[in-house]
Amino acid sequence: MSAPMSAPSIVPRCPDRVSRRPHRPCIRVGFSVKGEPDTPSREELGWRCPPGLPPKAWSTRFHVLADMIASTDAFASSSSSSKVVADLGCGHGMLALGLAASGRVSRAIAIDVSPDEIEVANAKAARANEAVAELLGATSPLPVDVRLGDGARALVPEDAADVVCVAGVGGRTMIKMLKAAGLDKPKPTGVRTDGGADGGADGGADACAGVTALVLNPPATDVPSVRAWLIETNAWIVRDERLVVENEQMHAMVAATRRDVSDLLEAPVPAASDAPVRVVEREPAHDADDDARWGGDGSCAGGGGEFAVVADVHVGPVLRVVKPKILGLYLRNRVEYFENRRRGALDELRRCQEAEARSPAVECSLALSSEDEDAASFLVEARARRRRAQAEVTRLSKIVGVMSTVLGEVNMKALEEAGLGGTLDLPQAR
Ligand SMILES: C[S@@+](CC[C@H](N)C(=O)[O-])C[C@H]1O[C@@H](n2cnc3c(N)ncnc32)[C@H](O)[C@@H]1O
Known part of the structure:
Protein backbone atom coordinates (compact mmCIF):
# COMPACT_ATOMS: atom_id res chain seq x y z
CA MET A 1 0.00 0.00 0.00
CA SER A 2 1.17 3.46 -0.72
CA ALA A 3 1.75 6.52 1.42
CA PRO A 4 -1.36 8.56 2.04
CA MET A 5 -2.06 11.62 -0.06
CA SER A 6 -3.29 13.59 2.94
CA ALA A 7 -3.88 12.95 6.61
CA PRO A 8 -7.45 11.92 7.28
CA SER A 9 -9.60 13.42 9.95
CA ILE A 10 -11.94 11.15 11.84
CA VAL A 11 -15.42 12.25 12.67
CA PRO A 12 -17.83 10.36 14.93
CA ARG A 13 -21.13 9.57 13.32
CA CYS A 14 -24.38 7.96 14.33
CA PRO A 15 -24.34 4.31 13.19
CA ASP A 16 -27.60 4.72 11.30
CA ARG A 17 -26.19 7.59 9.28
CA VAL A 18 -23.10 5.77 8.09
CA SER A 19 -24.61 3.99 5.10
CA ARG A 20 -25.37 7.02 2.99
CA ARG A 21 -25.30 4.88 -0.08
CA PRO A 22 -26.76 1.53 0.98
CA HIS A 23 -26.23 -0.06 -2.43
CA ARG A 24 -22.44 0.24 -2.09
CA PRO A 25 -20.56 -2.42 -0.12
CA CYS A 26 -19.79 -0.78 3.19
CA ILE A 27 -19.13 -1.54 6.82
CA ARG A 28 -20.83 0.24 9.71
CA VAL A 29 -17.88 1.44 11.67
CA GLY A 30 -19.60 4.07 13.79
CA PHE A 31 -17.21 6.73 12.54
CA SER A 32 -16.23 8.07 9.19
CA VAL A 33 -12.76 8.59 7.84
CA LYS A 34 -12.25 11.66 5.73
CA GLY A 35 -9.48 11.19 3.25
CA GLU A 36 -8.32 7.86 1.97
CA PRO A 37 -5.56 6.82 4.33
CA ASP A 38 -5.01 3.40 2.92
CA THR A 39 -5.73 3.93 -0.70
CA PRO A 40 -3.08 4.21 -3.36
CA SER A 41 -3.44 7.12 -5.74
CA ARG A 42 -4.64 6.43 -9.26
CA GLU A 43 -1.22 7.42 -10.61
CA GLU A 44 0.47 4.95 -8.28
CA LEU A 45 -1.82 2.19 -9.43
CA GLY A 46 -1.32 3.10 -13.04
CA TRP A 47 -4.93 2.49 -13.91
CA ARG A 48 -7.01 4.97 -15.77
CA CYS A 49 -10.69 5.39 -16.40
CA PRO A 50 -11.67 3.57 -19.57
CA PRO A 51 -11.55 6.04 -22.49
CA GLY A 52 -14.71 7.93 -23.35
CA LEU A 53 -16.27 7.43 -19.92
CA PRO A 54 -16.68 9.95 -17.09
CA PRO A 55 -13.69 9.64 -14.71
CA LYS A 56 -16.09 9.70 -11.74
CA ALA A 57 -17.57 6.38 -12.85
CA TRP A 58 -14.16 4.75 -12.34
CA SER A 59 -13.87 4.55 -8.58
CA THR A 60 -10.86 3.80 -6.41
CA ARG A 61 -12.61 0.55 -5.51
CA PHE A 62 -12.45 -0.47 -9.17
CA HIS A 63 -8.77 0.56 -9.27
CA VAL A 64 -7.98 -1.72 -6.38
CA LEU A 65 -10.12 -4.61 -7.67
CA ALA A 66 -8.46 -4.31 -11.07
CA ASP A 67 -5.05 -4.31 -9.40
CA MET A 68 -5.95 -7.41 -7.38
CA ILE A 69 -7.16 -9.20 -10.51
CA ALA A 70 -3.97 -8.34 -12.43
CA SER A 71 -1.88 -9.46 -9.42
CA THR A 72 -3.43 -12.94 -9.13
CA ASP A 73 -1.04 -15.82 -9.88
CA ALA A 74 -3.30 -16.63 -12.83
CA PHE A 75 -2.23 -13.39 -14.52
CA ALA A 76 0.90 -12.00 -12.85
CA SER A 77 2.93 -15.22 -13.05
CA SER A 78 1.46 -16.57 -16.26
CA SER A 79 3.35 -16.39 -19.53
CA SER A 80 0.22 -17.28 -21.46
CA SER A 81 -1.15 -14.61 -23.77
CA SER A 82 -4.67 -15.73 -22.87
CA LYS A 83 -5.78 -13.94 -19.70
CA VAL A 84 -9.53 -14.06 -19.32
CA VAL A 85 -11.53 -12.60 -16.45
CA ALA A 86 -15.26 -13.07 -15.93
CA ASP A 87 -17.05 -10.40 -13.87
CA LEU A 88 -20.28 -11.96 -12.53
CA GLY A 89 -22.84 -9.30 -11.55
CA CYS A 90 -20.99 -6.65 -13.54
CA GLY A 91 -23.58 -3.87 -13.19
CA HIS A 92 -22.53 -1.16 -15.66
CA GLY A 93 -19.51 -3.18 -16.71
CA MET A 94 -16.97 -0.55 -15.63
CA LEU A 95 -14.52 -3.02 -14.10
CA ALA A 96 -14.48 -5.23 -17.21
CA LEU A 97 -14.06 -2.16 -19.45
CA GLY A 98 -11.24 -0.79 -17.31
CA LEU A 99 -9.43 -4.12 -17.32
CA ALA A 100 -9.78 -4.51 -21.08
CA ALA A 101 -8.65 -0.90 -21.69
CA SER A 102 -5.59 -1.38 -19.47
CA GLY A 103 -4.35 -4.26 -21.64
CA ARG A 104 -3.62 -6.37 -18.56
CA VAL A 105 -6.20 -8.98 -19.56
CA SER A 106 -6.71 -10.45 -23.00
CA ARG A 107 -10.48 -10.53 -22.53
CA ALA A 108 -13.03 -9.45 -19.97
CA ILE A 109 -16.49 -11.01 -19.89
CA ALA A 110 -19.08 -8.85 -18.13
CA ILE A 111 -22.21 -10.74 -17.05
CA ASP A 112 -25.34 -9.44 -15.35
CA VAL A 113 -28.77 -10.91 -14.78
CA SER A 114 -30.49 -7.53 -15.17
CA PRO A 115 -31.39 -6.44 -18.72
CA ASP A 116 -31.29 -2.78 -17.57
CA GLU A 117 -27.73 -3.10 -16.30
CA ILE A 118 -26.69 -4.88 -19.47
CA GLU A 119 -28.21 -2.12 -21.58
CA VAL A 120 -26.12 0.47 -19.72
CA ALA A 121 -23.02 -1.75 -19.90
CA ASN A 122 -23.45 -2.12 -23.67
CA ALA A 123 -23.86 1.65 -24.07
CA LYS A 124 -20.70 2.27 -22.03
CA ALA A 125 -18.77 -0.34 -24.04
CA ALA A 126 -19.92 1.35 -27.27
CA ARG A 127 -18.78 4.79 -25.99
CA ALA A 128 -15.43 3.39 -24.89
CA ASN A 129 -14.92 1.70 -28.25
CA GLU A 130 -15.73 4.93 -30.12
CA ALA A 131 -13.24 6.82 -27.94
CA VAL A 132 -10.55 4.18 -28.50
CA ALA A 133 -11.10 4.39 -32.27
CA GLU A 134 -10.99 8.21 -32.19
CA LEU A 135 -8.09 8.66 -29.80
CA LEU A 136 -5.84 5.85 -30.85
CA GLY A 137 -7.06 5.13 -34.34
CA ALA A 138 -7.57 1.56 -33.16
CA THR A 139 -9.80 -0.40 -35.44
CA SER A 140 -10.46 -3.40 -33.21
CA PRO A 141 -12.83 -2.87 -30.30
CA LEU A 142 -11.84 -3.38 -26.68
CA PRO A 143 -11.80 -7.09 -25.79
CA VAL A 144 -14.97 -6.99 -23.70
CA ASP A 145 -18.01 -9.27 -24.01
CA VAL A 146 -21.13 -8.00 -22.31
CA ARG A 147 -23.64 -10.78 -21.63
CA LEU A 148 -27.07 -11.08 -20.08
CA GLY A 149 -27.25 -14.13 -17.84
CA ASP A 150 -27.34 -15.74 -14.44
CA GLY A 151 -23.78 -15.81 -13.10
CA ALA A 152 -21.45 -18.40 -14.60
CA ARG A 153 -24.35 -19.96 -16.55
CA ALA A 154 -23.58 -17.32 -19.18
CA LEU A 155 -20.08 -18.76 -19.65
CA VAL A 156 -19.10 -21.62 -21.95
CA PRO A 157 -15.94 -23.75 -21.72
CA GLU A 158 -14.54 -22.03 -24.85
CA ASP A 159 -14.35 -18.82 -22.82
CA ALA A 160 -11.50 -20.43 -20.87
CA ALA A 161 -11.94 -18.04 -17.93
CA ASP A 162 -8.91 -17.91 -15.61
CA VAL A 163 -10.21 -15.51 -12.98
CA VAL A 164 -13.73 -14.93 -11.67
CA CYS A 165 -14.60 -11.65 -9.98
CA VAL A 166 -17.82 -10.97 -8.07
CA ALA A 167 -18.17 -7.47 -6.63
CA GLY A 168 -21.00 -5.60 -4.96
CA VAL A 169 -23.10 -8.75 -4.51
CA GLY A 170 -24.29 -9.90 -1.05
CA GLY A 171 -22.35 -12.73 0.61
CA ARG A 172 -25.12 -15.33 0.36
CA THR A 173 -25.85 -14.66 -3.32
CA MET A 174 -22.13 -14.63 -4.02
CA ILE A 175 -21.61 -18.05 -2.42
CA LYS A 176 -24.66 -19.41 -4.26
CA MET A 177 -23.23 -18.17 -7.57
CA LEU A 178 -19.81 -19.65 -6.82
CA LYS A 179 -21.27 -23.02 -5.78
CA ALA A 180 -23.43 -23.18 -8.91
CA ALA A 181 -20.25 -22.61 -10.93
CA GLY A 182 -18.52 -25.56 -9.19
CA LEU A 183 -16.15 -23.10 -7.52
CA ASP A 184 -16.61 -24.75 -4.13
CA LYS A 185 -14.29 -27.52 -5.31
CA PRO A 186 -10.56 -27.66 -6.06
CA LYS A 187 -9.44 -27.45 -9.65
CA PRO A 188 -9.82 -30.83 -11.35
CA THR A 189 -6.69 -32.24 -12.98
CA GLY A 190 -6.35 -32.35 -16.76
CA VAL A 191 -8.97 -29.67 -17.32
CA ARG A 192 -9.70 -28.80 -20.91
CA THR A 193 -10.10 -25.10 -21.31
CA ASP A 194 -10.34 -25.13 -25.07
CA GLY A 195 -13.90 -26.24 -25.49
CA GLY A 196 -16.24 -29.09 -24.60
CA ALA A 197 -19.73 -29.40 -23.26
CA ASP A 198 -21.96 -26.36 -22.93
CA GLY A 199 -21.61 -24.84 -19.49
CA GLY A 200 -25.20 -23.62 -19.42
CA ALA A 201 -26.87 -26.74 -18.05
CA ASP A 202 -24.82 -27.07 -14.87
CA GLY A 203 -24.59 -23.49 -13.70
CA GLY A 204 -21.30 -22.99 -15.52
CA ALA A 205 -19.26 -25.65 -13.69
CA ASP A 206 -17.68 -26.95 -16.92
CA ALA A 207 -16.92 -23.42 -18.02
CA CYS A 208 -15.26 -22.65 -14.68
CA ALA A 209 -13.21 -25.84 -14.43
CA GLY A 210 -10.08 -23.93 -15.48
CA VAL A 211 -10.63 -20.97 -13.11
CA THR A 212 -7.63 -20.58 -10.80
CA ALA A 213 -8.35 -17.35 -8.93
CA LEU A 214 -11.23 -15.48 -7.37
CA VAL A 215 -11.44 -11.79 -6.53
CA LEU A 216 -14.41 -10.99 -4.31
CA ASN A 217 -15.83 -7.76 -2.97
CA PRO A 218 -18.90 -8.55 -0.89
CA PRO A 219 -20.38 -5.91 1.40
CA ALA A 220 -17.74 -5.51 4.12
CA THR A 221 -20.09 -6.96 6.74
CA ASP A 222 -20.32 -10.19 4.67
CA VAL A 223 -16.55 -10.60 4.26
CA PRO A 224 -16.26 -12.85 7.35
CA SER A 225 -18.76 -15.39 6.04
CA VAL A 226 -17.30 -15.30 2.52
CA ARG A 227 -13.75 -15.72 3.85
CA ALA A 228 -14.87 -18.55 6.15
CA TRP A 229 -16.58 -20.24 3.20
CA LEU A 230 -13.42 -20.01 1.08
CA ILE A 231 -11.43 -21.65 3.87
CA GLU A 232 -14.06 -24.30 4.61
CA THR A 233 -14.29 -25.47 0.99
CA ASN A 234 -10.61 -26.45 1.22
CA ALA A 235 -10.53 -25.40 -2.43
CA TRP A 236 -9.09 -21.92 -1.93
CA ILE A 237 -6.12 -20.25 -0.28
CA VAL A 238 -6.72 -16.63 0.66
CA ARG A 239 -3.83 -14.71 -0.92
CA ASP A 240 -4.70 -11.06 -0.79
CA GLU A 241 -7.03 -8.90 1.25
CA ARG A 242 -7.38 -5.15 0.95
CA LEU A 243 -9.35 -2.43 2.62
CA VAL A 244 -10.21 0.80 0.86
CA VAL A 245 -11.88 3.85 2.27
CA GLU A 246 -13.80 5.81 -0.30
CA ASN A 247 -16.63 8.27 0.14
CA GLU A 248 -16.35 7.70 3.89
CA GLN A 249 -17.09 4.01 3.52
CA MET A 250 -14.89 1.03 4.05
CA HIS A 251 -14.71 -1.58 1.30
CA ALA A 252 -13.10 -4.96 1.81
CA MET A 253 -11.78 -7.26 -0.91
CA VAL A 254 -10.45 -10.79 -0.82
CA ALA A 255 -8.49 -12.68 -3.50
CA ALA A 256 -7.94 -16.43 -3.38
CA THR A 257 -6.00 -18.98 -5.40
CA ARG A 258 -7.63 -22.30 -6.23
CA ARG A 259 -6.04 -25.47 -5.00
CA ASP A 260 -5.43 -28.25 -7.45
CA VAL A 261 -7.19 -31.51 -6.63
CA SER A 262 -3.87 -33.36 -6.97
CA ASP A 263 -2.10 -31.15 -4.34
CA LEU A 264 -4.83 -31.81 -1.84
CA LEU A 265 -3.52 -35.29 -1.10
CA GLU A 266 -0.16 -33.90 -0.02
CA ALA A 267 -0.93 -30.35 1.07
CA PRO A 268 -1.76 -30.05 4.76
CA VAL A 269 -5.04 -28.54 5.85
CA PRO A 270 -4.31 -24.88 6.79
CA ALA A 271 -3.14 -24.61 10.40
CA ALA A 272 -5.46 -23.05 12.95
CA SER A 273 -3.03 -20.12 13.21
CA ASP A 274 -3.77 -19.29 9.56
CA ALA A 275 -7.43 -19.01 10.33
CA PRO A 276 -8.99 -15.59 10.74
CA VAL A 277 -9.50 -14.08 14.16
CA ARG A 278 -13.14 -13.40 14.76
CA VAL A 279 -14.62 -11.16 17.38
CA VAL A 280 -18.37 -11.00 17.32
CA GLU A 281 -19.66 -8.28 19.56
CA ARG A 282 -23.22 -8.86 20.67
CA GLU A 283 -25.39 -7.10 23.14
CA PRO A 284 -28.94 -7.55 24.34
CA ALA A 285 -31.49 -6.15 21.92
CA HIS A 286 -33.38 -3.46 23.78
CA ASP A 287 -36.23 -2.81 21.41
CA ALA A 288 -37.25 -3.05 17.80
CA ASP A 289 -35.74 0.38 16.99
CA ASP A 290 -32.44 -0.68 18.40
CA ASP A 291 -32.53 -3.88 16.36
CA ALA A 292 -33.25 -1.98 13.20
CA ARG A 293 -30.44 0.45 14.00
CA TRP A 294 -27.92 -2.36 14.10
CA GLY A 295 -29.21 -4.27 11.16
CA GLY A 296 -31.72 -6.50 12.98
CA ASP A 297 -30.81 -9.65 11.09
CA GLY A 298 -27.87 -10.30 13.39
CA SER A 299 -30.11 -11.26 16.28
CA CYS A 300 -29.67 -14.68 17.76
CA ALA A 301 -30.77 -16.61 20.79
CA GLY A 302 -28.21 -17.10 23.51
CA GLY A 303 -27.50 -16.42 27.16
CA GLY A 304 -31.18 -16.26 27.97
CA GLY A 305 -32.40 -13.66 25.48
CA GLU A 306 -32.30 -12.12 22.05
CA PHE A 307 -29.00 -10.48 21.11
CA ALA A 308 -28.22 -8.02 18.35
CA VAL A 309 -24.85 -8.03 16.65
CA VAL A 310 -23.15 -4.73 17.44
CA ALA A 311 -20.10 -5.27 15.30
CA ASP A 312 -18.35 -8.17 13.74
CA VAL A 313 -14.63 -7.66 13.52
CA HIS A 314 -13.02 -10.25 11.38
CA VAL A 315 -9.34 -9.93 10.73
CA GLY A 316 -8.20 -12.38 8.11
CA PRO A 317 -4.73 -13.92 7.93
CA VAL A 318 -3.58 -11.67 5.11
CA LEU A 319 -4.82 -8.46 6.71
CA ARG A 320 -2.95 -9.42 9.86
CA VAL A 321 0.25 -9.65 7.87
CA VAL A 322 -0.30 -6.60 5.68
C1 LIG B 1 -24.59 -3.61 -6.67
S1 LIG B 1 -24.39 -4.24 -8.29
C2 LIG B 1 -22.64 -4.32 -8.38
C3 LIG B 1 -22.12 -3.95 -9.70
C4 LIG B 1 -20.62 -3.99 -9.84
N1 LIG B 1 -20.13 -5.35 -9.81
C5 LIG B 1 -19.94 -3.16 -8.77
O1 LIG B 1 -19.19 -3.73 -7.97
O2 LIG B 1 -20.15 -1.94 -8.72
C6 LIG B 1 -24.85 -5.95 -8.18
C7 LIG B 1 -25.19 -6.52 -9.53
O3 LIG B 1 -25.24 -7.95 -9.44
C8 LIG B 1 -26.23 -8.39 -10.34
N2 LIG B 1 -26.58 -9.79 -10.00
C9 LIG B 1 -27.16 -10.24 -8.87
N3 LIG B 1 -27.31 -11.58 -8.95
C10 LIG B 1 -26.80 -11.97 -10.14
C11 LIG B 1 -26.67 -13.23 -10.79
N4 LIG B 1 -27.11 -14.35 -10.25
N5 LIG B 1 -26.08 -13.26 -12.00
C12 LIG B 1 -25.64 -12.11 -12.58
N6 LIG B 1 -25.76 -10.90 -12.02
C13 LIG B 1 -26.33 -10.83 -10.81
C14 LIG B 1 -27.34 -7.36 -10.16
O4 LIG B 1 -28.21 -7.34 -11.28
C15 LIG B 1 -26.53 -6.06 -10.03
O5 LIG B 1 -26.37 -5.42 -11.26
Missing part, protein backbone atom coordinates in the same frame (compact mmCIF):
# COMPACT_ATOMS: atom_id res chain seq x y z
CA LYS A 323 -1.55 -4.48 8.62
CA PRO A 324 -3.22 -1.76 6.62
CA LYS A 325 -3.44 1.60 8.35
CA ILE A 326 -7.20 1.72 8.23
CA LEU A 327 -7.29 -1.52 10.21
CA GLY A 328 -5.15 0.14 12.89
CA LEU A 329 -7.46 3.14 13.05
CA TYR A 330 -10.53 0.96 13.21
CA LEU A 331 -9.18 -1.34 15.89
CA ARG A 332 -7.89 1.53 17.98
CA ASN A 333 -11.32 3.10 17.86
CA ARG A 334 -12.98 -0.12 18.94
CA VAL A 335 -10.47 -0.93 21.68
CA GLU A 336 -10.98 2.52 23.21
CA TYR A 337 -14.74 2.26 22.84
CA PHE A 338 -14.97 -1.17 24.47
CA GLU A 339 -12.46 -0.21 27.15
CA ASN A 340 -14.83 2.66 28.11
CA ARG A 341 -17.75 0.27 28.18
CA ARG A 342 -15.78 -2.21 30.25
CA ARG A 343 -15.08 0.53 32.81
CA GLY A 344 -18.83 1.29 32.90
CA ALA A 345 -19.59 -2.42 33.35
CA LEU A 346 -17.06 -2.64 36.22
CA ASP A 347 -18.76 0.28 37.98
CA GLU A 348 -22.11 -1.48 37.56
CA LEU A 349 -20.61 -4.69 38.97
CA ARG A 350 -19.33 -2.78 42.02
CA ARG A 351 -22.78 -1.26 42.58
CA CYS A 352 -24.39 -4.72 42.30
CA GLN A 353 -21.93 -6.22 44.78
CA GLU A 354 -22.67 -3.42 47.23
CA ALA A 355 -26.44 -3.86 46.78
CA GLU A 356 -26.10 -7.57 47.36
CA ALA A 357 -24.07 -6.99 50.53
CA ARG A 358 -26.71 -4.53 51.76
CA SER A 359 -29.57 -6.95 51.08
CA PRO A 360 -31.83 -7.30 54.15
CA ALA A 361 -31.60 -11.10 53.79
CA VAL A 362 -27.83 -10.89 54.09
CA GLU A 363 -27.88 -8.23 56.78
CA CYS A 364 -30.34 -10.21 58.91
CA SER A 365 -28.54 -13.49 58.07
CA LEU A 366 -31.80 -14.88 56.74
CA ALA A 367 -31.63 -17.96 54.56
CA LEU A 368 -33.40 -17.93 51.20
CA SER A 369 -35.97 -20.24 52.69
CA SER A 370 -36.75 -17.50 55.17
CA GLU A 371 -40.31 -16.59 55.74
CA ASP A 372 -39.37 -13.03 54.87
CA GLU A 373 -40.22 -13.47 51.19
CA ASP A 374 -39.49 -9.86 50.28
CA ALA A 375 -35.99 -10.04 51.69
CA ALA A 376 -35.35 -13.38 50.00
CA SER A 377 -36.56 -12.19 46.60
CA PHE A 378 -34.50 -9.00 46.93
CA LEU A 379 -31.41 -11.15 47.47
CA VAL A 380 -32.24 -13.45 44.53
CA GLU A 381 -32.67 -10.42 42.28
CA ALA A 382 -29.48 -8.74 43.54
CA ARG A 383 -27.51 -11.94 42.90
CA ALA A 384 -28.94 -12.29 39.39
CA ARG A 385 -28.06 -8.65 38.65
CA ARG A 386 -24.53 -9.16 39.95
CA ARG A 387 -24.11 -12.31 37.81
CA ARG A 388 -25.28 -10.43 34.71
CA ALA A 389 -22.87 -7.59 35.47
CA GLN A 390 -20.06 -10.12 35.98
CA ALA A 391 -20.86 -11.80 32.63
CA GLU A 392 -20.83 -8.40 30.91
CA VAL A 393 -17.42 -7.53 32.37
CA THR A 394 -16.05 -10.92 31.23
CA ARG A 395 -17.50 -10.47 27.73
CA LEU A 396 -16.11 -6.96 27.30
CA SER A 397 -12.73 -8.01 28.71
CA LYS A 398 -12.54 -10.77 26.10
CA ILE A 399 -13.36 -8.36 23.27
CA VAL A 400 -10.81 -5.81 24.49
CA GLY A 401 -8.22 -8.58 24.91
CA VAL A 402 -8.55 -10.02 21.40
CA MET A 403 -8.77 -6.62 19.74
CA SER A 404 -5.74 -5.35 21.66
CA THR A 405 -3.74 -8.40 20.54
CA VAL A 406 -4.52 -7.72 16.91
CA LEU A 407 -3.99 -3.99 17.37
CA GLY A 408 -0.57 -4.78 18.87
CA GLU A 409 0.36 -6.33 15.55
CA VAL A 410 -0.40 -3.13 13.68
CA ASN A 411 2.44 -0.66 13.78
CA MET A 412 0.72 2.33 15.35
CA LYS A 413 3.98 4.28 15.61
CA ALA A 414 4.41 4.19 11.83
CA LEU A 415 0.78 5.15 11.55
CA GLU A 416 1.25 8.22 13.76
CA GLU A 417 4.45 9.21 11.94
CA ALA A 418 2.45 9.13 8.74
CA GLY A 419 0.11 11.69 10.29
CA LEU A 420 -2.68 9.18 10.70
CA GLY A 421 -2.94 9.37 14.48
CA GLY A 422 -5.49 11.65 15.98
CA THR A 423 -7.97 11.07 18.71
CA LEU A 424 -11.49 9.89 18.32
CA ASP A 425 -14.52 11.34 19.97
CA LEU A 426 -15.93 7.98 20.98
CA PRO A 427 -19.58 7.19 21.55
CA GLN A 428 -20.43 7.30 25.28
CA ALA A 429 -20.48 4.01 27.16
CA ARG A 430 -24.05 3.07 27.90
